[in-house]
Amino acid sequence: MADEPRPAWSARTLAAQALGRIDEASGAIVPPIQLATTYIRDPDNQYSRGYLYGRPDNPTIREAEAIIAALEGAPCAMVLGSGMSAATAVFLALAPGDHIVAPIVMYWGLRVWLQNEAKAWGLRADFVDATDPGAIRAAIRLGETKLVWLETPANPLWSLTDIRAVADIAHAAGALVAIDSTCATPLLTRPLALGADIVMHSATKYLNGHSDVIAGALAAARDDAFWARIKRVRATLGQILGPLEAYLLIRGMRTLDPRVRTACASAMELATRLSNHAAVAEVLYPGLESHPGHAIARRQMQGGFGGMLSIRVRGGEAAAIATAAQVQLWKRATSLGGVESLIEHRGSIEGAGSPCPLDLLRLSVGVEDVDDLYTDLDQALRAAHGH
Ligand SMILES: Cc1ncc(COP(=O)(O)O)c(C=O)c1O
Numbered sequence: 381m382a383d384e385p386r387p388a389w390s391a392r393t394l395a396a397q398a399l400g401r402i403d404e405a406s407g408a409i410v411p412p413i414q415l416a417t418t419y420i421r422d423p424d425n426q427y428s429r430g431y432l433y434g435r436p437d438n439p440t441i442r443e444a445e446a447i448i449a450a451l452e453g454a455p456c457a458m459v460l461g462s463g464m465s466a467a468t469a470v471f472l473a474l475a476p477g478d479h480i481v482a483p484i485v486m487y488w489g490l491r492v493w494l495q496n497e498a499k500a501w502g503l504r505a506d507f508v509d510a511t512d513p514g515a516i517r518a519a520i521r522l523g524e525t526k527l528v529w530l531e532t533p534a535n536p537l538w539s540l541t542d543i544r545a546v547a548d549i550a551h552a553a554g555a556l557v558a559i560d561s562t563c564a565t566p567l568l569t570r571p572l573a574l575g576a577d578i579v580m581h582s583a584t585k586y587l588n589g590h591s592d593v594i595a596g597a598l599a600a601a602r603d604d605a606f607w608a609r610i611k612r613v614r615a616t617l618g619q620i621l622g623p624l625e626a627y628l629l630i631r632g633m634r635t636l637d638p639r640v641r642t643a644c645a646s647a648m649e650l651a652t653r654l655s656n657h658a659a660v661a662e663v664l665y666p667g668l669e670s671h672p673g674h675a676i677a678r679r680q681m682q683g684g685f686g687g688m689l690s691i692r693v694r695g696g697e698a699a700a701i702a703t704a705a706q707v708q709l710w711k712r713a714t715s716l717g718g719v720e721s722l723i724e725h726r727g728s729i730e731g732a733g734s735p736c737p738l739d740l741l742r743l744s745v746g747v748e749d750v751d752d753l754y755t756d757l758d759q760a761l762r763a764a765h766g767h
Contacts, residue, residue, distance in 0.1 A: 391451045392567060392637040398630050399446055413627045414439040436615035440623040444630050445597075448587070451566035451633075452579050454599035456607060458614060459626060463562065463582025464489060465619040466596030468498075470527070470558050470578055472617070473609035476502025479524040483510035483541070485534040487560060487582075488730040494529075510534070511673060513545040520553045530576075531560035532569070532680075533673065536690050536726045536742045537735070538666050540673025543680060547575030556606065562586070563688050563716070567640050568681045572601045578610075585717025586687070588632035589639050593625045639719060639747055644684025646750040650743070651689050653754055659699075659761040661739065665689035687745040688716055690726070697738035699764050701725050704741060706760035709752055716744035721753055 394400065403412055417434035421427060431437055441459055449457035460466045467490050474480070482494055484507045494505045508515040510530055520528070528550040532541040543559065550557045558578035559571040565586045571579045581587055583595035600607045614620055621629070644667075651665035663670075666677035667685030677685055693700040704712050710723040722744040726736045745753065 391453070394450045395447055395633045395636050398443065398634060399450065401443070411440065411443045411627070411630060413623050415623055435618050435620060436611075438620065438623050438626070440626045440630075441621060444621070444626045444633075447630060447633055448566070448581075448583075448597050448599055451636075452572055452599035453570055454572055454579070454601065456603045457597060457599040458611065459583065459621045459629065460596040460598070460614055460619045461621050462594045463487075463560075463580070463584055463596040464493070465614075465617075466580050466582070466598050467560065468493065469610050469613045469617075469619055470580065470598065471498055471503060472501075472613045473606060474503060474526050477504070478502075478526040479504045479506070479521050480527045480529060481505070481516055481519045481525055481555075482507050482529040483531060483534055483539075484508065485510070485537050485539045485735050486529070486531045487535050487562075488734055488736075490560070510541045510546070511539050513542060513549055516546055517549045520550065520555060522553055525550075525553060525555045528555050528557045529560070530557065531562075533563050533666050533677070533686055533688065534560075535563070535688075536664075536730075536740060538563075538664050538671070538673070538686070538688060538690065540666055540676040540680070542676050543569075543571050543574040543576055547577075551575070563686050564681060565636065565640050565686070565717075567637060568644070568684055568686060572599065574680065577601050577606075582717075583629055584715065586640060586643075587636065587717075588629050589636065589718060590628075590632055591715065591718035591720065593628045593632070595621050595625055595629050640687065641684065642747045643687025643745045646747075646753065647687045647689050647743075647745040648685060649750050650745060650754055650757070654689075654691055654757070657758070657761060659694050659703075659765045660691050661694045662692040663689060664691070664740075688743070689745070690740050690742050692737060692739045693741060693761070693764070695739070695765065697725075697727065700739045700741050701728070702764035703757075703760045706763040707756055708759075709748070709756040710743075710760075716742075718744070719747045721746040721748055723757075 419431040556577040727738040
């Protein structure tokens with residue numbers, strides 16, 4: 381009898397069950413951790429099982445990659461030792477002399493790398509207002525621009541870029557589009573379905589979700605020559621994730637959906653309540669109608685506007701730092717996307733040359749009770765303003 385057709389389970393269902401795989405050797409419903417650094421060669425001198433050495437590949441890594449590929453609707457995915465190694469592997473797969481276009485508002489660590497190390501390596505980068513597809517079109521140099529890098533929503537102003545519009549412009553000029561989709565997560569935005577060629581995540585953030593693993597991920601629209609070059613960069617520079625971390629990442633991704641749903645709902649509520657707070661000059665959150673990227677976010681993001689927001693505190697930098705000093709529940713720390721809520725005076729970390737206003741506090745909303753989160757922020761804002 382022919383096999384009954386199986387329903388196409390949604391990506392969130394597949395992630396919850398780590399793809400539902402059963403370990404053949406033991407029947408375990410949790411994937412095993414393979415720590416081996418080297419693999420047996422067959423008597424006929426081949427590697428028929430597909431594994432040779434731990435720097436290019438590993439079975440636990442492949443489990444994590446299969447989940448990320450399913451989440452992004454991609455034919456292939458790759459996990460690496462950090463978000464920065466994922467992003468830089470893409471740039472290092474380009475050739476010295478290539479030109480790239482990147483946003484002014486983006487993860488500061490990568491912007492600094494592009495301005496310094498990538499430049500020293502021969503890549504030429506122009507930084508533009510990526511909320512304006514026309515500015516991207518104007519920055520593209522025909523025949524020279526090989527990659528347009530985007531981040532949406534982008535740190536720390538949560539600016540939105542219309543992925544489809546930029547993909548059309550870039551592709552018409554022969555350039556690829558790569559997107560840092562860390563803050564959108566694969567649940568809220570599917571960049572490949574909107575025309576992007578590569579998606580990147582700092583898996584340190586929402587994918588792992590528990591502030592206990594540094595990891596990066598890439599997924600691609602095609603398993604092609606460029607993807608093979610990125611793979612070679614990972615293998616030769618030793619940027620693969622360790623198998624223990626890959627296991628933790630697989631475990632973290634099982635709860636991606638409930639974590640992200642909770643963070644989105646709480647961030648929306650906090651953004652709305654903080655918009656009416658006397659000590660807050662402005663709330664930056666794509667879910668608010670007042671946000672300049674709201675219309676694009678409504679079109680491009682499904683199921684929520686993300687768990688990240690920023691507030692601009694009345695009284696400037698000193699008042700913002702004083703507010704962060706007063707929190708009791710929120711953790712005063714960098715990073716984002718974990719189950720615990722974090723608050724950060726972003727200007728203190730980004731330094732000179734950053735588009736981040738100095739009165740800005742970045743909030744990463746976790747899964748705690750939203751009333752507790754608001755109460756703590758309210759008392760911190762009041763204390764910093766002397767009432
Ligand atoms: C949006 C974004 N992209 C990339 C990175 C870099 O990731 P990692 O710290 O995992 O190298 C970060 C880290 O803060 C980030 O927030």
